Amino acid sequence: MVVEKVMKRDGRIVPFDEGRIKWAIKRAMLEVGVRDEELLDKVVKDVVDRINELYDGQVPNIENIQDIVELELMRNGLFDVAKAYIIYRKKKAEIREEKRKILNKEKLDDIDKRFSINALRVLASRYLIKNEEGKIIESPKELFERVALLSVIPDLLYDERVFSKEGGFEQDLSNLVYYRELLDEYDKKLSIGRFKLNKYHFERLLNLYEELAQKGHMKVSIDEFVKMIESGEFDNYEDEVEEYFRLMTSQVFMPNSPALINSGRPLGMLSACFVVPIEDDMESIMKAAHDVAIIQKMGGGTGLNFSKLRPEGDLVGTTTGAASGPISFMHLIDAVSDVIKQGGVRRGANMGILEVWHPDIEKFIHAKEKNTGTNVLSNFNISVGLWEDFWEAIKEGKKYPLVNPRTGKKKKEINPKTLFEELAFMAWSKADPGVIFFDIINRRNVLEEAKGGKIRATNPCGEEPLYDYESCNLASINLAKFVKYNENGAYFDWDEYAEVIQKVAKYLDNAIDVNKFPLPEIDYSTKLTRRIGVGMMGLADALFKLGIAYNSKEGYDFMRKATEYLTFYAYKYSVEAAKKRGTFPLYEKSAYPKGELPIEGFYHKEIWNLPWDELVEEIKKYGVRNAMVTTCPPTGSVSMIADTSSGIEPIFALVYKKSVTVGEFYYVDPVFEAELKKRGLYTDEILQKISDNYGSVQGLEEIPEDMQRVFVTSMDIHWLDHILAQAEIQLWLTDSASKTINMPNDATVEDVKAAYLLAYKLGCKGVTVYRDGSLSVQVYSVEGEKKQRVKAKPSKYAVEILKKVVENEPWLERFINVNAIINGTNGKNGNAAEKNNKQSLTLNISLSVPQKAKEEAKKGVCPVCGAPTVFESGCEVCKACGWSKCVIS
Template sequence: MYATLDTAAGGRMTDSNASLAPQAGNYENYKTIRRNGGVVAFEPLKISVAVTKAFIAVQGSHAASSAAVRERVAAVTDAVVHALMRRKPDGGAIHIEDIQDQVELALMRSGEHDVARAYVLYRESRSQERSAKTSDAGEQHHAINVLYEDGSRRPLDLGKLKALIASACTGLESTTDQPAILAEALKNIYDGVPAEEVRKSVIMAARQQIEKDPAYSQVTARLLLNSLRREVLGEEVAHEEMDTRYAEYFPKFIKKGIDAELLDERLAQYDLARLGAALKHERDYQFGYLGLQTLFDRYFLHVEGTRIELPQSFYMRVAMGLALNEVDREARAIEFYNLLSSFDFMSSTPTLFNSGTRRSQLSSCYLTTVADDLDGIYEALKENALLSKFAGGLGNDWTPVRALGSHIKGTNGKSQGIVPFLKVVNDTAVAVNQGGKRKGAVCAYLETWHADIEEFLELRKNTGDDRRRTHDMNSANWIPDLFMKRVMEGSEWTLFSPSEAPDLHDLYGKAFETAYVRYEEKAARGEMKVVKKLPALTLWRKMLTMLFETGHPWFTFKDPCNIRSPQQHVGVVHSSNLCTEITLNTNEDEIAVCNLGSINLINHIKEDADGNRTLDSEKLARTTRIAMRMLDNVIDINFYPVRKARTSNLKHRPVGLGIMGFQDCLYALRKPYASNAAVEFADESMEIIAYHAYWASTELAQERGAYPSFKGSLWDRGILPHDSLKLLAEERGGYLEVDTTERLNWAALRERIATYGMRNSNCLAIAPTATISNIVGVAASIEPTYQNLFVKSNLSGEFTVINDFLVRDLKERGLWDEVMISDLKYFDGSVSRIDRIPQDLRELYATAFEMDPSWLVEAASRRQKWIDQAQSLNIYMAGASGKKLDELYKHAWIRGLKTTYYLRTLAASNAEKSTGRGGELNAVPVAGGYSSASAEAAGAIAAASAAPVAAPVAQAEDNTPASDMKFCSIDNPDCEACQ
């Protein structure tokens, strides 16, 4: 009945009836891999023959002559070929099993369920027959010759392949299936296959299993590590041998990097033998696949495309670069290395990219103020280009630039306002893409009283004059407290041009209010030319509307950033940075610079003999102290692309120590994010970090001296960050509701500061940590879980991400199985609607869109109490409405937040779900998009899209809309510019 069905598109076929379903097209670049490893031509006609025989099996021999059946066969064949070509648009080899998977899926989609069922049953019977033959004959494999790099052809060494997989599964044997990995790998290996493809096939085989268990992420990483070792060392070296090989290789690596003019020649002055002996090869096995692949693609040094850096030498190279000016350089380098390689702390991406290199631009963020003249504007554009070239995220303060219609004295003309210049800023960010390693990224800030504010709000719209749109640039409102008061009170608001009200830019608090009212009175007398009056609520609603529709501008609050700034005695904070966590002074002569790094909080949870978990405050203090030293060192070692940045950084010496893995801690401590317990933990953990960070800065001041502008600062006046809440309350005269509880001995810290001063004007800032948290394998920053199972897309590709805490809990309760995996996919990684999951786990593993966003604000308010800068706070809101947005952002202001970041919204409707057999037929939802490998688009993504609004709505494979959700216009929800 099915004599040739098993040979669809690539086997031995005797039926040559081309009239069954003639196929047009050129398939010379496509091949079919048979089960024995043989490679034959890809022939769509054979798919048509196989499908026809399936119809005959169900409907009888008359089906072959039926015109209706022929049409249905042609449609199914076309669907199969289209799906296969879409997966490999440039050609390639396709395994017979993959082709048959697509046939099965196409039959189901076309409604031919009886035919599909017969086809499935036949495939299963044939599989059992092959298994029986293999069992009877013993383990036999057809000869497959591998083409090696030296040009030789040798038979595939199956024993070596098994040993490699076994090594990668070391310690994970109980949760991984080594034969399954081998079987999947062999499906993609054919006679004459290049050795590199064999290694890739094993990696891809393990990668496909990640959704079944998080352990496969480590297995995949270890297999990738094998390929990396071969590339770097020139031969395959087992992990177990690296204990000695690392020490031998390390000095050679440093020499090769220096000879290639990549590494700083001063690295050769270290005791390289001592540092090489300090490398811990076992830490290579900490990585998950996403983390190692990210390093592999974008961080490890290479010479003409060949990598020369292994993971532990990478961390030691970074540590050496940060210890260059230390007295005992080797001891400090080892100390820094141990902190980085253990994942207790991670420096920001620019530091990881460039530490120890000849161009050591290690800083993450730059803030500039743009002057109100043509020279100043184009100087700012040039500075943006230079800063972006060497991998930095930018925040530009545009408030000083005169508004549309303002008088230009030099030409006696009228200004076109800031928007045409912002268009140039946008295009500069696209053109200068951070040294070719990451997209250029910039955020423009404008105060809410600026007369161009209404057009500024519309910069990211997809309608209107495209010459006045900036589709690739971020924007943020710099909102004075007076505006918020007018909104709360329903009062009028007046817009001015800074050319007529120049002092408003540098004023805040009561002084701003006094000057602003004076300008309103002047306008009422007709003494100002560029003026517009409107209800504050009208502008507020437009701000909220644009935020919801385009994702911009973000809401950031001028007064708390300035009133609580330790450096208010020497300047004004005019904006935040790209990611809204940096709040430093800027002016025409100073570009603010911040140097970032983040503590991995989950690595500081300890467990006692009874299994109780708590925060390890002693370890946290030690990590914080070392991390602060590393960050302070960045300031002196750093390469500054522009003079203004160097001047500012050496004068104030700010750093931004942050955290990541906050959500992981809540899982470990069994505290749901949406709970008072989580809010208390946010308060407690941030207080400990703040206390020890500020203490560490006093120790550095004792050793190295206080920062030059310390005198007169809030530190110098004995006012610590949490003390400054009183200043904010006084200036606002109300509208501030914050918790002021403290637990530690802050009086002792005040005494130390009075005695020794501070080494750093600012110490804390919580950045998004998008990339470095991927490397470490924890939840980003202070973020709640996005989904418990999804596919993450970034510059390194697409990666299945699964919540290993959830899997662990489900295993303990006997609930982790194939059905649970399918359920998680069907419900977009949410556990809330899976009835068999107990309620306590549903609460603990609630995702970001399943909780009231006010919990995010509450936790952020507790942290902000202790932080001398700010935090990147994303807001997640399902079913967003004007009323909800209004209440939430007012709540954030009243709770004393300095800044907010992206608003991510979610519509109520999702696409119809379907499931398949496995692999690409049962694809996982993609974070911020859709998996290109999805064969049936298994549901809409439960999150704000990473695609710009201008992009078309993602489509399922059958071209039906995947979802009618509301997109936030964000180019990348995981902003990587800072970290």
């Protein structure tokens, strides 16, 4: 008889799958360079025949089958393959044991097995529920179930049996008090199919019912609604919960960190990004400090624009004393953040913004210069808010006025070029401040009239421009999961991607309704616009799988198309939701009814891949549920959970050494590892060589040229190409993108200035430059310190774009030396732009890190595990344990 079932290690009986045997043997054959499909098929047949012979219709267990595989490999003379299989089998056993230790459990379930050790470590350190002794009492399966279940609760309340979009229904809400007093009794009492609502799910359900009922949308009383749940009338939504659970546990998408941590739990806050207003009076300043404390206590990050505060030394009317200025109040907020630990190790994250016209702008630019043991403004990213008039003053060689925000009068005039030099120098030296281009953020701002002004602040990582007290929920889709294979090789499944985008958009829209916002002002402002942020991660891995170089025209075309799909199909969901649930409240006052969209790509029909004109007609007819729909956030620990590359960044290293309790091992990018094994190149020696080469394959003769072209790291890519990648992605986003513009250690201040101008001219909404080593004296790939890194060169396509930008605006030649950028000498030998502007106060900066800076450097070390950190997506992250300075990721 034929064996049809097999017993797994946890005792479950599952169907016998010959394909799994074939894959395991093929993996072992590739490990030792054996590529013979006929031989593979013969061995698999021998294994299956032997199983049927020995077990004759009985149920063997996994270990029995693996023993037979080993034996049949040796019978076929494949001793090296058998050895590789045995080693792999032993390694899998060690991995299972390690996973059990991490999760504090005896038996692993199917979900535990899907995630790598890396991913489980991150989940265990931050996301899984622990008891008072610090022991994990929740499995990954239970985590993703509570997240998925919360996200579907709004579907019940918007069901046409209980919800009326037009409204006009009155309900007695007094019984809500009864249910709220019985939350503990309702813990796990109600269910949607197999999924049981805990008391925190139920509490959010009651809250949303009350909100919709107050607006007249509820057709039934709360008693009737609860009875409908009890009688199973909403059990058809079990499939919706299952789908979100499947998408997360299959690592197709992940919500931002607060949603993973707080869904179905006491805090209940799902948003990561907030902007807090701060006015020029002590009450507002202290209110801002209070608001920051509340938001960060619950796990969020805050952005503040300090430009309304009067400058240092200005008159204080009530006391006739002198004002201390905005920077002093930044220190106040920094101190507040410092005492609010998130997850025990993560400090509060802030974005501090000062606009370029403020009289204290020079002090602000240098605010983080003294990076001593006190860690000045250590809980702040800082950015200079730039407007078009600043660039015009530089272009025309005019003085630039600094204006007192209290009086509205000009305090003094400065040389804008000198300020630009100082700004570039500090970014070169300390990776702070970054720059935000407010005129570009507001160029397509469809909310300006509805909100009565321009956007003037962002969240801590800059990818979410927000109005006062607005917040945003974010989630990232793993692009690598949509790369499929057929007889012609790898391809990207655009149709499945479009479907998932709409599901993730719905997840985020629902999250607004069940979000427990930290302040009433945030609840109100967020629901006026219902902003969501569908984002991407796994870009680098997707390109690896497709055989496309990140820094190539083909790569940029893919980025642009992937982002266009992201926004188009997020809008598709939003239109459908508007039909059933209503538009965002400010829709009629926005520019949407006029046919405008907040995306630059829409205004360039020549680059369309999708029918945007049809979409706009749908929006004009039905409206949209969400004012903004897409962004690209940092995904440090979230992408580690998804076992994929971070955000829209290239990977930082293909191979690097990782220290664990039992010793050291090489971490290898999984897609790169598979390619090495496929080509028979995978050896410990080659891993050592790549690690010694800063984790890069550039210049290694053992690695074929086509692999060197495709498998590029962040430092293999020229800063010009980094900017171009951000600009291409920005074209189709409603909001912004968090990305790091990586520069080598020997990059110059001239490079930084050129990068700022190019980012601005190419339509980026902000930019963060990071020169390798500027945050730390310790290089991550320490093994490569004695070896000269292969210099990154700009791609041909990027050079074409560079030349075109400068040709269109010749004044840029004063700051952008095209030939020097191409040949890598920009600012290193004194370029023409510098010589032609001797009258300006050009700073004299050495190319190496000064000794004083080395002595002062305190950053670059993970506070959790002590490993060196890296800088990506505008954020400091640890690749060893998943710690991130950013609250989103």
